[in-house]
Amino acid sequence: MQPTFADFSAMPVSMSNAGIRYRNCHETSSHLAMGADASTALDFEVDGDEKIVEVTLKMTALVSKVGGSPGHAPVDVLLNGEVLVQGLTVPGGGDLPQDNVFAVPGELLRPGTNTLEIRTAAGARSMFWLYRVTLDSVYERGRSERAMAAEAARDTVFSYSTQRRAPFTSAWRPGPRLLFHVDRGEQSLPAQLGWRGEDGAESAISFQSNMSDFHGHHRAADGTLAEFRGRVIGRGAFPEGTEGVHTHRFRTEEGWGGGWHDSGELRILVEDGSGPVERVTWRDQRGNSGVAALRVAAGRTGAEDAPDVTGQVTVVEVSDEFEEAGEVADNLLRDSRAKWLAGDCEATVEFEFDRPTALSGYTLTSANDFPDRDPRDWTLSGSQDGSRWTELDSRSGQGFTERFESRRFRIGGARVAYSRYRLDITGNGGADEIQLSGVRFAGIAADHFSGYYQRYNEGPIGYRGTAVATPDDSAERERTARLTAELEQAARSLAEAARSVGRLAEWVRDR
The missing domain is CATH 2.60.120.260 (Galactose-binding domain-like)
Incomplete structure (x- = not known):
């Protein structure tokens, strides 16, 4: 049946x-x-x-x-x-x-x-x-x-209209929308959720079993306490409803038996209108619970702790280089004072990473001589396939004050991982050649978290994770993953149907 x-x-x-x-x-x-x-x-x-x-x-x-x-x-x-x-x-x-x-x-x-x-x-x-x-x-x-529980658990993105009121008063006042998504792939809806913002504000709420409503409390950054409630206004399967907001995605490990073991991906999004969160706690409807204390790496804004990822890159295309003298584009990635020399006042060099990599910045180092060969105007672009390019950073009127001087440049905008990057130099100090001694790339200092996880009726274990890079085709990847999950569910249903038919055949034979 x-x-x-x-x-x-x-x-x-x-x-x-x-x-x-x-x-x-x-x-x-x-x-x-x-x-x-x-x-x-x-x-x-x-x-x-x-x-x-x-x-x-x-x-x-x-x-x-x-x-x-x-x-x-x-x-x-x-x-x-x-x-x-x-x-x-x-x-x-x-x-x-x-x-x-x-x-x-x-x-x-x-x-x-x-x-x-x-x-x-x-x-x-x-x-x-x-x-x-x-x-x-x-x-x-x-x-x-x-089957009913599995269908309900596919919707993991929830949006609520909210209200707050001061203790021992009767007047509810409208609050900001609450949007959240906490999912570690276990197909279980949350029963309770708590979070603390970077500004010190914190909230703790408990849900109706059907997720229609929640009730809890909210403490503002100044310590003001309020009763807190909400009514669901939207729900959907990830990534629906998360456009324009950042979802933390972590590759996680669980600590038990004296070591750390891979435990899949954790996605966290809590948006209540008051800014980033630094801690999230939850308990699901199966009785499992977890805590994640987040560290949003300063490197995301181009700070000094952004990792050097130059070791993951190679030169794949160059418009010109002086091979006879060994002044080739590969020198740009080496830890030496050898240089790259192109025999033109405009030049291009293209780099490829061994995997898609998001950058927070890059460094250019001037060469040993002739300052009029130094780049003054250039554009850095990124691409997934080497044919369609997105401009990431453009500079004009730049200069170097001395030889072998390294200058850092920050890449703003969206955090996107590309497999190829291209440096187009369109102007220099007036010479007929362009030269550089080095190019370095700074990646995104990974977000990470530390906490614990506790399965129902078991003891707590260590839980930690590091950020998963999100390429610009992430929405398509999420749709593919969701379709795969639905096909797997359909396959399981067909297998159950086959077992039912087998039992029926046995019953007919026994008659």
Whole structure:
């Protein structure tokens, strides 16, 4: 039997192998509200060749309160017009929905479309809140719930409208939008989230299980405390919704058994309108938890600690060089005073890295003689394929005050990794040749984090990570990764279907 469910706690309602029809009902952000004399019909398909002995029906629901009483909203449950349960009274008055599980005889099912109907009594005095309905073959109990959880976990980018109010007051005031994404590839939604900004402000929140709302507190940088709540306004699969904001991506390791072990990628994005964060804590709905104390490297702005990545580069193209005297472009990358000499007042040299590399800056070193050969005007460009180029830095009217002088130049703009870089020198001090003694490249000092991770019912272990370089085709790579994951999920579903067919064949043989 296919995974069959309707999840009314999701917005919009999430369904598989099902269609929904309502009467006297309305959808809320967390459930389907059914008043007196209301009905919900779930239409689902059964393969005509499939023999189902029994079905497990799970209905998750709650009855709303009436004043101080727990409420009263009896329901009847029918399958294809046959009564399964009559006058069922679901416990009410609490805050958590109840799971109600029933055995459905297989002979009540028919090939093709079947209809499960839930009806509230005309005399109901309060609301019947329906959260989820699942149906599974008795031999595959829980299959629909696993499929439902996997579908919900694909949406890992969340956006909330927020409100804040001072303690012991009643007036809520609008706050900035909260956008977040915390994912280490375990297909589990967050239950709690906390973060501290670089300015000292901090927040801690807890979510409804369906992610529709959160509640918590916020402490401003000046120490002002506020109650904090939010309502979801958007959710999607990464990278949807993250355009224009920076997502930290880390290659991580876990520390156990006396060593460090690769543990996949961690992505972190928390944007609440107050600037970068320096610490993020979380607990997911499976009970796993983690802490990441972030260090955003100063090298991203061209500071002195940016690493020298010249050792990863080679010269691949040059417009001209004086080979007879050994004054070739390869000298630019060597730790020596040998130089490159081009016999023209304009010259170009192209470099290639052994892997795509983002740069924060570069250094040019003047040669041993003739200052009028020094570059004055130039442009540095980057490319992924050697044919389409993006201008990264352009200088004019520059000069060197002495021989073998090294001058550093910062590259601004977006942090993009290119595999090729080209230096186009378009002017010098007036000579008929151009010369340089050295070119050095400064990379991006990697962001990194340190913290711990704790799986449910286990002890904490070390957790650390370094930044993953993000090339400019990252969006396409993310789409490819998401498609791959969906195809893998489809393959698993087909494998489950094949196992079901195998069990059916065995059952037929045994008959």
